[in-house]
Amino acid sequence: MTVYHTAPQPLSGRSDVEDGPSAKRVYHYVQNNAPNAILGFACDVGVNRNKGRLGAKQGPTAIRRALANLAAPRTLIPFTDLGDIEVEGDDLELGQDTLAQHVSQALLQHNRLIVLGGGHETAYGSFLGLRLAYPEKRIGIINLDAHLDLRNIGENGPSSGTPFNQIRKLDPKGFDYLCLGAAKESNSEALFARAKDWGVNIVFDTDLLADPYCAKAIIDALISRSDIVYLTVDIDLLPHYQAPGVSAPAIRGVAFTTVEFIISQILSACKAFGKPLPLADFVEVSPPHDKDDLTAKCAAILALPLMSSNE
Ligand SMILES: N=CN[C@@H](CCC(=O)O)C(=O)O
């Protein structure tokens, strides 16, 4: 019943030596003291407390495995694997504090950190770490998610449904949160009313499906008024046939190619406005519910542009 840090295992994948030195896979780019880093948060407590289907604890291992074997784009930046924070038992709060410490340390040493969840409770630990590293900065939060995750803390305590409610409590005036992909049928009127009260910007899944460009102005506005950007990607945003391995699969969902396009819009806007994006996370991958590792693969491929130079 504790929280511990496990050292990284060597990453592996296909070897194509017969095709020459440029036939590289992502695992070839793992280095010590590299510009970027990845860190796992192996935790099921948030999903359990949120009455979901367990399995997110195995997310970091599955995403890493999928990532390691992808063909490396020419623009991929070397990265350090910082291992996993593992939460055994029910002490989510200790897990999130431990994650925060590791995130803030990592941000001192790396330009960008990608955290592999875990359920969406990962976001509270990630954000605490970002705030520790950048206490004076205005942080713009972009959540790609079918869910607002603004639930009040109930008798079970903080969960995978409460992270942005908890983040707002840290600094209600500074709370600047954009949720892209929310599904009307997956969020109660109470949550939408709370979002309105708190000035949350929402772009619905249906709007993104009708026009992938529809979020551009709202993304640009958030990034231009922030000092730094925190991107959190809940993979349950994707439709169930692309991301079956989640606690709460989406019927409609926002298609993979649209999510990919939105991430490219976010990275382009960060570049255009000169705003760093030091931290991103990919959460809610639940390998026991996955099919052919599709969901882990979605997360891995979506992470690639964040791990590459934005030419
Ligand atoms: N990260 C969690 N999100 C959802 C889960 C919904 C469900 O289990 O149906 C939420 O709390 O709204």
Ligand SMILES: [Mn+2]
């Ligand atoms: Mn979520």
Ligand SMILES: [Mn+2]
């Ligand atoms: Mn979700």
